[in-house]
Amino acid sequence: MDQQTILFTLFGMMAVTYIPRMLPAIALSSRDLPPIVAKWLSYVPTAVLSALLAPSLLAPEGVIDLTFSNLYFWVAVPTFAVAIFTRNFFGTVAVGMGLVAAARYFL
Template structure:
């Protein structure tokens, strides 16, 4: 493949990645959003994180697992409790890692 083709491909990929991110930012920054839209947008990160996290908590090797062999599901409960009570990301990560480590030592 020649250099021009590679360069144009990279520019096209850059535009395809950047434009969907930049255009909404530019368009939405022109005027303030209504209160209902701002309230709705606050839930987007939580919804995305939940959608990404839930399958890894509930499934082991492609099958649903609610038993004691699912260490990550067991560790999720104290981790969520610590995150909710302390609002500390670092504390929640430390508790989650600690619980998984302890469960692996026992098993």
Template structure:
């Protein structure tokens, strides 16, 4: 089996490009104490990212806003969000979301 150097270099380059943005902040920030306001601000980042991803999936199609086109998914999102807020359980939220969507697609 022959080694194709350009493919190996592309894989190694992609590995470095993927690894650097993940490891570099971790190494740099582990050595310093961040202010309290920064830590509070960073706590909202995962919620904001998840909200942006979910909103994009629920309210857009082909880059255009179509609110009522995904009405089944929006209806399924209501009990899913309620479960997430009340239980803070990832497994419970996923199960409720899947079951809600399954029942709504069966009924509607």
């Protein structure tokens, strides 16, 4: 592949990544959203994170596995409890990492 094709591909990829993010920001920057829309949008990060985490926690090998051999699922249970009760991101990450390390060391 020649340099010009690579450069056009790179700029094209940059455009299709940047434009969909900037258009809503530009279009909505001067407007106040209705409260119901703002409330709905506040749940989007949680929904996206759940959609990313659920398959790897519940089905790490492509099949739902809730046995004790699924270390990440069982470590996630107390980690989620810490997240719910403390609402502290750093503490939640520290507990999760500590539990994974402890489980790998002792098991």
